[in-house]
Amino acid sequence: MGRGGNQLFDDSRDVFLSVACLGSQWGNVQDVQYLPRGGLFASVNLMGMGDSSNLKSLYNDLYVKYLSFVGFQEEEGVLKKKKGGLKLKIKVKNPSLRRLISGGIAGAISRTAVAPLETIRTHLMVGSSGHSTTEVFKNIMQTDGWKGLFRGNLVNVIRVAPSKAIELLAYDTVNKKLSPAPGEQPKLPIPASLIAGACAGVSSTLCMYPLELVKTRLTIQRDVxxxxxxxxxxxxxxxxxGELYRGLAPSLIGVIPYAATNYFAYDTLRKAYRKYFKQEKIGNIETLLIGSAAGAVSSSATFPLEVARKHMQVGALSGRQVYKNVIHALACILEQEGIQGLYKGLGPSCMKLVPAAGISFMCYEACKRILVEDDEKT
Known part of the structure; x- marks a missing residue:
């Protein structure tokens, strides 16, 4: 291809693309990098693009700030590969948009991963397919097969993705405004994360509740x-x-302690981790464990209200009693089924909510590291 030119195909090596020297502007690269067949990209020599400063500016704007699949750095005139493997950075200047995108992705991934447990939990709560996890699972498999375990999941994803986006946006925004700066006294007598969590839960519930009701109906009344x-x-x-908002009251009553406890526990555990291990950054596995622990605390504390909400959403299905309000629903369930009726399905609920919370927080933090304002902020 000529002396000093780009070598895009090399017959002497079993490669698809090879990275050629980037010209005299950055010096000579001694170690030519080769990518195997199916490689992700090739760096193409940009000779004749002007002086050195223009070339560096173009490279930084189009590559480093926007998409950085494999890290490279310039050191002493030589382009060297960074350690750390595959990395992706996407520039999104608007902080609210970054939070919305991160929350949406986190919600969709976490809910899809635990969709079968959500289906079993819903059936257990209303007692439509059995009275134990094993019995419900067998009935679903006999009736609908594997597809039955994911029935209503599309509605769940459509609901959860924007709901989680709104929730995390509200939490981060309120928490940032209420949290004191380093060295300052707290602005409020109660933790900022507690208030921010409650605001986040209420905001997402008001916006997305009709889809939650439709998902429940699709799961239970599959033939209707x-x-x-x-x-x-x-x-x-x-x-x-008004039927689209049936059970909204227990949802709002339940979401305030749930979201407040969930985010407060998450924020507290993160701060404790940083203090104990004396490090600012928290890895993905640690975030997964911290988020799961926070989900376990919040879901166990507010589960009776979740049971009442599900009963009210189903309504008069199969001759069931129509409850007047939250207190009436809780009292009737307690009278008919005892205290265990208020916690029916707690096992599969925790099996679903605990990993879902951990996965959600982990994906959210990971997405925030990918979606950056510029090449230096993560």
């Missing part, structure tokens, strides 16, 4: 509705718009 749109239209036509 043909899909999301059909469920919405049928509920609106036959039961009225």
């Amino acid at each position: 509705y043909n899909g999301i749109v059909h469920a919405f239209l049928k509920i609106l036509r036959e039961e009225g718009p």
